[in-house]
Amino acid sequence: MSLLDAYPLQHYLLVSAALFALGIFTLVARKNAVAMLMGVELILNSANLNFVAFSRYTVGNFSGHLFAIFVILLAAAEAAVALGIVIGIFQNYGDVDADALDGLKG
Amino acid sequence: MSPTALALVQDLRLFLPEVILVLTTLLVIVLDVTPVRKSHRALLYLTFCGLLLSGIYLLRHYVDLRESGGRASSSNVLLFGNSIALDPFAVYFKGLFLLVGLLTGVLSIRYKKLNPAGEGEYCVLLLCSTLGLFLMVGSRTLLMAYLGLELVSIPSFVLAGFQRDSRLSNEAALKYTIYGAIASGIMLYGMSLLFGLAGSLDFAAIRHALEGQTELRASPLLLSVSMLMILAGFGYKIACVPFHMWCPDVYEGAPTPITAFLSVGPKAAGFGVILRFFYQSLSTHSGGGDWTPIVDQLQWPIVLSVLSVATMTVGNLAAVAQTSLKRLMAYSSIAHAGYLLMGVVVLSKDGIFAILFYLAVYVFMNFGAFLFVVFLHDLVGSEDIEGCRGLGWRAPFPCIAMAICLFSLTGLPPLGGFIGKFYLFLGVIGRELYWLAILGVLNSVVSLVYYARVVKAMFLENIPRGEAEPLPVPFFYSAAFAVLVAPILLLGVYWAPLVKLARYSSSIFGA
Amino acid sequence: MTTLTSALYHAAFYADMVLTVGSACVVAFSKNIVRSAFSLLLTFVGVAGLYGFLEADFLVATQLLIYVGGILVLLLFAVMLTHRISNIKASNETSFSALAALAATGIFLVLVEVGTKTHWDVKGGPLGESTRPIGLLLMGDYLLPFEVAAMILLAALIGAAYLARNAIRK
Numbered sequence: 001m002s003l004l005d006a007y008p009l010q011h012y013l014l015v016s017a018a019l020f021a022l023g024i025f026t027l028v029a030r031k032n033a034v035a036m037l038m039g040v041e042l043i044l045n046s047a048n049l050n051f052v053a054f055s056r057y058t059v060g061n062f063s064g065h066l067f068a069i070f071v072i073l074l075a076a077a078e079a080a081v082a083l084g085i086v087i088g089i090f091q092n093y094g095d096v097d098a099d100a101l102d103g104l105k106g
Numbered sequence: 107m108s109p110t111a112l113a114l115v116q117d118l119r120l121f122l123p124e125v126i127l128v129l130t131t132l133l134v135i136v137l138d139v140t141p142v143r144k145s146h147r148a149l150l151y152l153t154f155c156g157l158l159l160s161g162i163y164l165l166r167h168y169v170d171l172r173e174s175g176g177r178a179s180s181s182n183v184l185l186f187g188n189s190i191a192l193d194p195f196a197v198y199f200k201g202l203f204l205l206v207g208l209l210t211g212v213l214s215i216r217y218k219k220l221n222p223a224g225e226g227e228y229c230v231l232l233l234c235s236t237l238g239l240f241l242m243v244g245s246r247t248l249l250m251a252y253l254g255l256e257l258v259s260i261p262s263f264v265l266a267g268f269q270r271d272s273r274l275s276n277e278a279a280l281k282y283t284i285y286g287a288i289a290s291g292i293m294l295y296g297m298s299l300l301f302g303l304a305g306s307l308d309f310a311a312i313r314h315a316l317e318g319q320t321e322l323r324a325s326p327l328l329l330s331v332s333m334l335m336i337l338a339g340f341g342y343k344i345a346c347v348p349f350h351m352w353c354p355d356v357y358e359g360a361p362t363p364i365t366a367f368l369s370v371g372p373k374a375a376g377f378g379v380i381l382r383f384f385y386q387s388l389s390t391h392s393g394g395g396d397w398t399p400i401v402d403q404l405q406w407p408i409v410l411s412v413l414s415v416a417t418m419t420v421g422n423l424a425a426v427a428q429t430s431l432k433r434l435m436a437y438s439s440i441a442h443a444g445y446l447l448m449g450v451v452v453l454s455k456d457g458i459f460a461i462l463f464y465l466a467v468y469v470f471m472n473f474g475a476f477l478f479v480v481f482l483h484d485l486v487g488s489e490d491i492e493g494c495r496g497l498g499w500r501a502p503f504p505c506i507a508m509a510i511c512l513f514s515l516t517g518l519p520p521l522g523g524f525i526g527k528f529y530l531f532l533g534v535i536g537r538e539l540y541w542l543a544i545l546g547v548l549n550s551v552v553s554l555v556y557y558a559r560v561v562k563a564m565f566l567e568n569i570p571r572g573e574a575e576p577l578p579v580p581f582f583y584s585a586a587f588a589v590l591v592a593p594i595l596l597l598g599v600y601w602a603p604l605v606k607l608a609r610y611s612s613s614i615f616g617a
Numbered sequence: 618m619t620t621l622t623s624a625l626y627h628a629a630f631y632a633d634m635v636l637t638v639g640s641a642c643v644v645a646f647s648k649n650i651v652r653s654a655f656s657l658l659l660t661f662v663g664v665a666g667l668y669g670f671l672e673a674d675f676l677v678a679t680q681l682l683i684y685v686g687g688i689l690v691l692l693l694f695a696v697m698l699t700h701r702i703s704n705i706k707a708s709n710e711t712s713f714s715a716l717a718a719l720a721a722t723g724i725f726l727v728l729v730e731v732g733t734k735t736h737w738d739v740k741g742g743p744l745g746e747s748t749r750p751i752g753l754l755l756m757g758d759y760l761l762p763f764e765v766a767a768m769i770l771l772a773a774l775i776g777a778a779y780l781a782r783n784a785i786r787k
Contacts, residue, residue, distance in 0.1 A: 014729065014732060015634055016732075019637070019641050019660070022641045022721065024717075025717045026644060026645045028717035034695045035653060037692060038653055038654065038657050039645070040288055041661075041688065041692075042641055042645075042660065043291035043294075044291050045660065048298075048676075049664055049668075050295065052673050053302075054298065056671045056672065058737050058740060059301070059306070062750050063306070063307055065673055066759050068673075069675075069751070070253065074769060077260055078286075079692065082284075083695050084780030086695045087698065089280060128768065187757075187761075189762070224779055227779040230772070231775070231776055234768060234769075249762055250761070256769055257772070264779065302737065303737075325736075327731055
């Protein structure tokens with residue numbers, strides 16, 4: 001058994017499950033839009049970790065790597081748009097707490 | 107085995123509608139920054155030209171597909187290393203999306219709140235979003251489905267917040283973005299689990315992998331978890347319960363033409379991708395145009411029928427209490443996601459056909475209703491039901507057109523919406539899901555309450571004092587209403603051609 | 618391979634796991650949003666390390682460049698912009714934490730059950746150096762996704778510039 005095989009797939013799945021759960025916690029518990037985006041980033045990282053780990057262990061080709069690369073790219077695009085929106089809101093409200101946003105109800 | 111450059115170029119020939127959309131996008135960007143003086147809405151008209159040209163090539167694909175015979179082998183063309191399918195199913199949807207893009211543009215022509223300085227950006231984002239819709243319905247791999255979905259989402263986040271100085275629009279954009287990011291994140295986790303189990307991103311390969319596995323390995327828990335997570339991403343697009351929370355706020359805050367776009371385009375594309383994914387990956391074709399769930403322990407049709415009932419009930423009950431027309435239409439579109447889901451759960455060609463048929467009618471009904479919202483805002487300055495009071499006597503034609511759209515959304519004969527709902531219920535009854543059919547009919551009755559409230563305000567309530575004189579209706583609105591309402595009326599009495607088209611588009615799918 | 622190297626290797630792996638999950642906990646539980654943002658940096662670095670243990674060398678670089686260098690900077694910018702420096706302390710309020718904790722624990726348990734109980738079909742050895750095959754795939758099988766991603770980035774660029782332009786001009 002080579003050294004690199006020392007860690008079973010389950011180790012990675014465990015980390016990714018923890019990241020996903022912490023991301024969900026952040027999303028439910030936080031009201032601040034930027035904090036919620038951080039929760040989303042945790043979830044995206046957990047999914048990416050899964051893709052790369054499966055690519056290495058069960059799939060045996062690079063398709064998971066490519067998926068992860070695209071996810072990272074799109075996360076950057078999403079973050080840029082979100083920042084644009086946050087800047088706009090900051091101009092109009094001076095705050096980005098979800099509770100302060102009560103122009104729309106429900 | 108990787109495709110050669112030659113093969114990719116050949117595939118590009120079958121990809122011309124999409125290529126034209128990309129080229130139009132680039133042309134709009136270039137023209138937008140050149141210092142040439144442009145007339146009002148010139149870029150919007152250029153966008154129309156691009157969409158129409160794309161439509162011409164789409165028509166050619168359709169004719170080619172028909173001529174190559176109805177056989178599955180020749181008319182299911184796979185492009186770019188099997189990642190995109192060019193089949194009648196996709197072509198049908200793409201035709202709808204071009205219509206949606208055009209109508210969104212038409213609604214924008216007279217929408218006053220639209221910032222004229224941002225016209226170039228507006229057109230670019232609309233074109234990108236339309237391209238995303240194209241890719242979503244054509245996608246045959248998890249990766250393409252995800253990319254298509256994001257190409258729809260990211261421009262629509264910006265479009266929802268396009269009125270930069272409006273707080274409502276800002277909020278709509280923020281809510282839409284955050285919920286969108288959450289939904290796609292959860293979907294990605296589900297996709298990663300499925301990828302790990304099946305070892306491939308390709309829909310068909312996933313089915314083969316799942317079929318080949320003993321029940322020992324494909325644990326039902328894993329499959330249910332990943333399916334539910336993937337459903338979060340698609341469900342967000344079609345706005346079904348419990349992924350509908352963003353919908354009323356975003357619909358209310360977004361510019362009205364964009365609201366109309368969101369209520370039809372992404373919803374239709376979401377159904378396209380749901381049908382493809384659930385029928386090609388999670389079902390086995392059992393002959394005669396019927397499918398069965400791939401693993402006995404994973405009865406996803408039951409999950410979807412529960413969601414369907416929950417969606418239509420929540421949408422209809424919440425709509426009753428609304429005073430804003432845009433919020434009312436938001437809940438109405440949630441309810442319609444519920445009706446359309448009935449077509450997914452029946453797992454038969456009849457179900458697919460009913461969805462295709464209904465979506466075509468839905469485009470006209472919804473855009474008609476949103477055109478009325480634009481009209482109301484333009485001439486009366488209101489977007490509430492209150493603003494419609496007595497309007498039926500002051501501007502009869504637009505109000506009658508709106509009434510027709512609303513009654514068609516309810517599903518009253520002899521309108522197109524009735525025929526669409528009839529086929530949906532027929533599919534459900536054909537599968538002996540009587541409880542679902544009964545709940546669907548009850549929901550339609552509830553929906554009559556709030557649609558009729560608008561009609562009542564228009565025709566049966568007193569005109570506010572001092573506003574009795576007739577309202578001069580610009581020719582633009584009369585023409586636009588006529589164009590949108592004519593198909594609804596026509597399809598109510600003569601629907602055979604659309605039935606033929608929709609049947610053909612669903613017949614080859616998945617076989 | 619000496620025992621010492623092996624021990625170090627193991628230690629590094631488990632330290633990385635702890636770093637990733639621990640810093641993610643700080644992101645989730647910290648009352649201070651600036652602290653959350655900086656912990657997120659450690660989470661991203663930790664995940665990059667795990668990619669390293671998975672021999673995904675290209676992804677290590679991508680993760681560090683885009684996540685740490687790009688996305689995190691954007692998030693920090695948003696944090697700084699929206700919270701004037703004097704007002705930094707307790708702005709990361711929590712609401713209904715009990716519900717959140719319950720939901721997160723439930724999801725974690727289900728995912729652990731899925732991850733550990735499923736009989737994953739674990740195949741062969743390492744994939745080897747990844748940069749070259751990824752580059753070839755992006756120009757071959759994955760050419761269309763590559764181009765689509767370009768369109769998405771274009772749309773995001775134009776959209777974000779449009780949304781922020783007015784605000785900055787004011």
